[in-house]
Amino acid sequence: MDSSSHRSPTFKRPATRPRIGTTVPIRTTGSVSCFTGGDQAVSTGGPAPRIVRFPSVLVDSSAAPFARSSPMNLTSILDHWDRSCRPHGAPRPPPHPGFSGAIVARIDTDRGPLAIRGWPPGALPRVRLEALHQLLAHVAGxxxxxxxxxxxxxxxxxxxDNRLWQLEPWLPGAADFHSDPSPQRLVAAVTTLAAFHQSALCFVPDDDARTWFASTAAARSPAVDERLARLDRWKRNWNTLVQRAHRHTRVASTDKDLRSLTESVDSINQLFQQGAAFVTDQLQMASRTDYPCQPCLRDPWHDHLLWTDDRISGLIDPAACRTDNVAIDLARMLGxxxxxxxxxxxxxxxxxxxHRPLSLPESGLVTVLDQSGVLMAGAVWLExxxxxxLTHPAPRHVHARILAVTDRMQALINHL
Known part of the structure; x- marks a missing residue:
């Protein structure tokens, strides 16, 4: 390996920078989830188990959570609900599984289509999930x-089965904004988001759940502090992460898509180093400001918005929901x-x-969270x-997501 890979990275400081308070949108090419992506099934079902080599990242499709919970096991789990919730046929995983390790499957019942969801073991405390369910009931009207x-x-x-399970309605619609964008749909999306924020602001959590769902007139943004801490950890261990990522991806392959994954690691490495100092400075400035905080979705991105015609018919996968400033939702949605x-x-x-005024500091926070999210998405994938x-049954889907992330990172660096 080239000796330069052992040097400490130099986190370059751009000569010019957008000011906090100036919205500088970053190009999105495709559906990119940053930190709190979908909680859908990572599953295959169907044929016999197989090993997929994504270069040296071995993906055992039999290890997918849905495959480990057989239809018989899910049926026994569903026995905890009344007979109207019993499935008429085999549970079906969604067509585009996510990366969280959760299990999600659709079942057809006397009540209509329902979703059975198994949370990843140890993912979220039970008290937080129960409070989330109370919040959802509060905003459902x-x-x-x-x-x-x-x-x-x-x-x-x-x-x-070492998981927490819940049963919920299967919401109608399709996450198809990119294939059918319009000004009307965009306005509908942010109007729905504002309606969620207005309703969630009135939610009163139990004492045990205030950590996650309390509202306050002035506080530091949890997202800002979390991202600063994560950036600091990555900077201190960046060379090691890059070397380990290369070790798992540098395998000879005749497949062009798989072979270029190593190039993606190089791109993430270079772009992260170019943008890390700027993003850190912006987050540090934002950390010195208090903002009104309330329950926010924190991950209302493209694939979590279901559409029927020009209206939102489903806000799905609210696992990331917790208290923050509304800027985090606007940055995630619009970006x-x-x-x-x-x-x-x-x-x-x-x-x-x-529907909901934005102060100048909040408008600036939208920009900071959008830009930091773009940069840090690359680091998440590299990690x-x-x-x-990467235990996903569709390696090329993973590769497409990584390419979309590096495209957005490059757009950010081009703006600096």
Whole structure:
């Protein structure tokens, strides 16, 4: 290996920078999830287990969570709910599984289509999930969310197979904004988001859940502090992460897509080093400001927005939901829907302000969280490669996501 790979990285400081308070949208090319991506099934079902080599990252499709929970096991889990929730046929995983390790499957029942969800072991505390269910019930009259159905014991969570399980309505619609974008849809998306924020602001959590869902007039943004801590950890271990990522991806292959994964590691490495100092400075400035905080979705990106015609018919996968400033939701939503289209950013923010005012510091925080999210998405994927944690049944889907992330990182660096 070239000796230069052992040097400490130099985190370059751009000569010029956008000011906090100036919205600089970043181009989105495809659907990119940063830190709190989908909680859908990572599963295959179907044929016999196989090993997929993504270069040296071994993906055992039999190890997918859905495969480990057979239809018989899911049926026994569903026995905790009343007979109207019994499936008419075999549970079906979603067509585009996510990366969280959760299990999600659709079942057809007398109640209509339902979703059975098994949370990853140890993912979130039970008290937080129960409080999330209370929040969803609170906002359900205002926005389309899936409120979990109580089991026979009155609880919305059932413990089985070392997981917490819940049953909820399967919401209609398709996450198809990119294939059918329009100003009307964009306004509908931010209007729905504003409605969620207005309703969630009135939610009163139990004492045990205030850590995650309390509202306050002035506090530091948890996202800012979390990202600063994560950036610091990555900077201190960056060379090691890059070397480990290369070790897991440098395998000879005749497949062009798989072979170029190593190139993606190089791109993430270079772009992260070019942007890390700037993003850190912006987050540090934001950390010195207090913002109004309330329950936020924190991950309302493209694939979590279901559409029926020109209206939002489902806000799905709210696992990341917790207290923060509303800027985190606006950054995530607009960045994933319209990329760096300045006119659409202005249209989206203007439509949101018609329902909920944004202060100048909050507007600046939208930019900071959008830019830091773009840069850090690359580091998240590099860390997954370094830790050999890509257990997804569709390697090319993983590769496409990584390419989309590096495209957004490059757009950020081009703006600096």
């Amino acid at each position: 205002t926005v389309p969310v899936a409120v979990p159905i109580p089991a026979a014991d009155g609880q919305t969570l059932v413990e089985a 994933s829907l319209v990329g760096d289209n300045a006119a659409d950013w202005d249209r989206g923010l203007a439509a949101y302000r018609q 997954r490669l370094a830790d050999n944690r």
